[in-house]
Amino acid sequence: MQNFDFILFGATGDLAMRKIFPSLYQAYYDGLLSLEGKIIATSRTKFGRKDFLKRLETQSKIHIKNYDEKKWEEFTHNIYYLSININEVKEFNLLNQQLSKNSKNIIIYFSISPEFFIQACENLTLVGLNDKRVKIVLEKPLGMDLKSCCEINEKISKFYKETQIYRIDHYLGKESVRNILTLRAFNPIFQALWNKKYIQCIEISVFETLGVENRGEFYDHTGALRDMLQNHILQILSLIAMKIPKNFDANSIRKAKLKILKSLKPLKIDTLNKQVIRAQYVKNEEFKSYLEEKNIKAKSQTETFVALKAELMNKTWQGVPFYLRTGKRMAESFAHIVISFKNKKNTANDINKLIISLQPHHRISFEMNIKKIESDTDFETKILNLNLNHNSTMQSYERLILDIIESNPASFNHKEELEAAWKWVDSILKNWKNKKSELFFYPAKSWGPKQAFELIEKDGCEWYNI
Known part of the structure; x- marks a missing residue:
C-alpha cells in the first residue's frame, strides 16, 4: 500500500x-x-x-x-x-x-x-x-434536486478535475453489490436468462426497523426518496440492468450504468400517482409516530416510505417492471434484490426467484421447484443458498477508502450518473411539492401501507419479505 x-x-x-x-x-x-x-x-x-x-x-x-x-x-x-x-x-x-x-x-x-x-x-x-x-x-446527499446537484458539480469542477472527485455511495462497497457484475458476467445460465423474455419482474427493497433516531432535522428536509432511492437503489438498479461491458474498468462500468439511468421511462403526471406510493409511519403500541420524533415539524408531509414502479426504455428490458421500495420503522431490516422468472403456468407459487441479499446477510439464493419425496405429481420449493458472509469480509467504507487510496474510481458515482438519477426523480419531487399526490400512512413496525401491496399485485407480482 x-x-x-x-x-x-x-x-x-x-x-x-x-x-x-x-x-x-x-x-x-x-x-x-x-x-x-x-x-x-x-x-x-x-x-x-x-x-x-x-x-x-x-x-x-x-x-x-x-x-x-x-x-x-x-x-x-x-x-x-x-x-x-x-x-x-x-x-x-x-x-x-x-x-x-x-x-x-x-x-x-x-x-x-x-x-x-x-x-x-x-x-x-x-x-x-x-x-x-x-x-x-x-x-451524499449531493444536492436536493437536479438543479442543486448540477450547481455543486459545476462549482466544484472549477477547483478539481473529474478524475480527482470520488462521490461515495457506501452501498457500492458492499460485497454482495460488488458481486453483481461477476454473477452476471461469468455464469452462462444467467447471461442467457437476463432479459425481458425470461424475467417477469425485479424488486429492490431496503427496509430499516429504526426510525429517524437523532437525524430528525436532516431527515425532515430529505425524506426516503432522496435519502435512499435516488442514490443507493438506483445505483443497484443500474448494476442489475446494465449491459455487461467488454472491460471492467471504471470508465466502461460508469458508461454502462449511465446508459441505464438515462433509459428510465419518465414518470408523467397522468401515471405518476398510480406508480408512486409515498407514506409516513404512525404510532403503533410503544413506537412513536414520525410526527412525534425529535426535530420534526408539526404536520410534516415528509415521506418515510416510498414504493414505485420503474420501467426502462430499451430492447432488453422494455415491459419488465422494476419495483423499488424503501422505508423506516418497518417490520424487519433487510436489503435485497429479487429477480422473478417467468413461467408458462403464470402462477405465483411456482416462480423461480433469484434473491441477492445485501444486508444483514450477504448471500445469493435461488428458489427452485423439485418433486416431493414419494410423490410423482406434487412438488415443493427448495432454496439453494450461497453464503457470502465471511469473517474477513471488508465493511463497505473500508473497501471504498482503500479504492480511493489506490485511485480506483469504479465503485464511485460519476457526476453524469447522479444528474441522470436526479433528472428522473425530479418529476416525483415536483408532484409532491405541488401537493398533487396523497400521503398514505402505515403503523410503525409493519410492512408498509396497503397501497404498496396493491401497486405490485395488480401486475401479478408480490413483494418478497424475509
Whole structure:
C-alpha cells in the first residue's frame, strides 16, 4: 500500500466516529495501510489532540470489530487534530503545514453538509491543495434536486478535475453489490436468462426497523426518496440492468450504468400517482409516530416510505417492471434484490426467484421447484443458498477508502450518473411539492401501507419479505 495523507472534515460527526475511523483502523489492522500515512482530523470544535483522541476512544472504538490495544495505539499515533473554520482561508494554511513532507497521495474526505463543499474546495485551492496529488471524497446527499446537484458539480469542477472527485455511495462497497457484475458476467445460465423474455419482474427493497433516531432535522428536509432511492437503489438498479461491458474498468462500468439511468421511462403526471406510493409511519403500541420524533415539524408531509414502479426504455428490458421500495420503522431490516422468472403456468407459487441479499446477510439464493419425496405429481420449493458472509469480509467504507487510496474510481458515482438519477426523480419531487399526490400512512413496525401491496399485485407480482 502506497503512503498517503488523509484529511477528514467533520471528524467529530456521527459518520466519522461510526464508520470512517473504524474503517481506517480495520484497514490498518489488516495490514493494508502504511504506517507513514498521516490522518488529520478537522472540525469546528476547539480542543487539542489529546481531547480528540479521548473522544475517539469513547465514540469510535466501540464500533470496531477487531480491537487490539497495541494496534490501536499504533493507529492513533498517526492521528492529528486541527480546529478549522471552513470560511477562514488562513486556517487552511495550518492544514497544509500539517501534511507529510513530499506527500504524493492526499485524500480529503468531506464528511460535512454539502452546503460547505464549495467553500471548502475554494479555500483548499487557495492554499494549493488541488493539484494532481489530491483526491476529494464527497458524501451524499449531493444536492436536493437536479438543479442543486448540477450547481455543486459545476462549482466544484472549477477547483478539481473529474478524475480527482470520488462521490461515495457506501452501498457500492458492499460485497454482495460488488458481486453483481461477476454473477452476471461469468455464469452462462444467467447471461442467457437476463432479459425481458425470461424475467417477469425485479424488486429492490431496503427496509430499516429504526426510525429517524437523532437525524430528525436532516431527515425532515430529505425524506426516503432522496435519502435512499435516488442514490443507493438506483445505483443497484443500474448494476442489475446494465449491459455487461467488454472491460471492467471504471470508465466502461460508469458508461454502462449511465446508459441505464438515462433509459428510465419518465414518470408523467397522468401515471405518476398510480406508480408512486409515498407514506409516513404512525404510532403503533410503544413506537412513536414520525410526527412525534425529535426535530420534526408539526404536520410534516415528509415521506418515510416510498414504493414505485420503474420501467426502462430499451430492447432488453422494455415491459419488465422494476419495483423499488424503501422505508423506516418497518417490520424487519433487510436489503435485497429479487429477480422473478417467468413461467408458462403464470402462477405465483411456482416462480423461480433469484434473491441477492445485501444486508444483514450477504448471500445469493435461488428458489427452485423439485418433486416431493414419494410423490410423482406434487412438488415443493427448495432454496439453494450461497453464503457470502465471511469473517474477513471488508465493511463497505473500508473497501471504498482503500479504492480511493489506490485511485480506483469504479465503485464511485460519476457526476453524469447522479444528474441522470436526479433528472428522473425530479418529476416525483415536483408532484409532491405541488401537493398533487396523497400521503398514505402505515403503523410503525409493519410492512408498509396497503397501497404498496396493491401497486405490485395488480401486475401479478408480490413483494418478497424475509
